[in-house]
Amino acid sequence: MIRIAGGFFAVRDLEGREYLCRARGKLKQRRGGILVGDRVLIQQAAERGEKEQAGGGAGTGIIEELLPRKTALMRPPVANIDQLILVMALREPEPDWNLADRILVLAGEENLSVLCCLNKIDLVDDEERESISRLLEPFPYNLIWTSAKNGAGIGQLRERLHGKMSVFAGPSGVGKSSLLNAVQPGLSLKTGTVSARIGRGRHTTRHAELLPLSPEGLVVDTPGFSRISFTGLAPEKLGALFPEFAGHAGRCSFRNCSHIHEPGCAVREAAEMGKINSRRYEHYRLFWEELTAKER
Ligand SMILES: Nc1nc2c(ncn2[C@@H]2O[C@H](COP(=O)(O)OP(=O)(O)O)[C@@H](O)[C@H]2O)c(=O)[nH]1
Ligand SMILES: [Mg+2]
Ligand SMILES: [Zn+2]
Structure with a gap:
């Protein structure tokens, strides 16, 4: 399933044909319902003797079955991905490290590999970049510095996406869609403007969508979000989701x-000795308090 649109589930088959589908009611009861990235079995409408309404070249059908999931992430909602690309901008909007660490915890819960992408490096000078780099050290995830504007780091990002099923996550306005357009110009994803007043992006990417990359790979572009609260995570599991511990x-x-x-x-x-990043440790404390308060 590649996208939810207007009450339909858009499904792409192995040959690249798309079908707009309804789904059997019982299928919506699984955790998260039917997610972008889910592998499904459909019954084509034509085979069921119904009139084919070929809107925009797409067939129609009914999702009869959901195949087992390899992974399932709820924020952003997406199934079967291997890798999460966490995107933060260095400016416009200012990086939200608390949100970043929340996303990293959720990715860890699903055992996803993570690439952290610090975008818009064209907006900072070398000195500022150095100080951000120091602030993050030691950083326990793969990290690349990119600019969708001047092309820095795009080759590296393209390499990391090759042959994998990835999801882009992060606040809106940080440049997720712009990065994907830079990696693969043919995608022509809509990008937004960052409001100068609120420093946040407008939600130009409204729906998560699974996109094919050439020569090989799949990626889900997602709308941004600005808040995440944890659900169903036991506090004693949290420490294991900070790999540097x-x-x-x-x-x-x-x-x-x-x-x-x-x-x-x-x-x-x-x-305290700086062997673990103190800001990450403070977020651990904060999240732990949040989770234990919830348990009480
Ligand atoms: N200066 C600069 N602006 C960027 C960069 N990447 C994206 N933008 C701008 O940031 C705004 C939001 O980009 P968009 O891709 O829509 O962000 P998304 O919401 O994360 O998908 C747009 O105006 C982009 O032109 C970058 O690397 N440098
Ligand atoms: Mg976008
Ligand atoms: Zn201890």
Whole structure:
């Protein structure tokens, strides 16, 4: 399923033909319903003896079955992806590291590999870029610096998308659609303007859509979002979703250390010594408080 449009599910077959489909009611009960990226079995309308309404060359049909999912992400809602590309702009809008770390936690929950893409580097000078780089160190994910405007890092991004099924995530206005257009000019995705007053992008990408990349690959462009709250995540699972904790947690005095208040916590110590990024650790604390408050 490649896109939800006007109450229909758009499905593309292996030959690239599209079908606008309704779905059997029971299928909508699975977690998240039917997601972009879901593999489905459809019954073509023509085969069912119904009149084919070939609107825009697309056939019609009914989704009869959802095939098992490899992964399922709820924010943004997408199934079967291998890789999440987290996009933040260095300016316009200012980076939201709290939101970034939330997205990274959700990606970790689904075991997705992550590429972090810092875009709009054309808007900052070398000095500012250096200070942002220092602020992020040590950064436990793959990181590239890009500009959809002047082409910096686009080749690297293209390489990383090759042969994989990826999703672009991040706030609106950071340049997700622009980056995809730069990677593959034929896509001609609509891009927005950033409002000078609110510093946020307008939601030009309204629906998530699965797009084919040449020579090989699939990517989902998504509308941006500005807030994420966690649902159904147990606080004791959170530490494992900060991959940089793993090398230290074994030395905590308590075996089930929450890394918040226990004495002899090696993770907290590492954060104090700068071996773990202190801003990431602070977000860990914040998220942990949020999750435990929810449990109570
Ligand atoms: N200066 C600069 N502007 C960019 C860059 N990438 C995107 N933009 C602009 O940022 C705005 C939002 O881009 P868009 O791709 O729609 O963001 P999206 O909401 O994340 O898909 C548009 O006006 C783009 O022209 C970049 O690398 N540098
Ligand atoms: Mg967009
Ligand atoms: Zn600890």
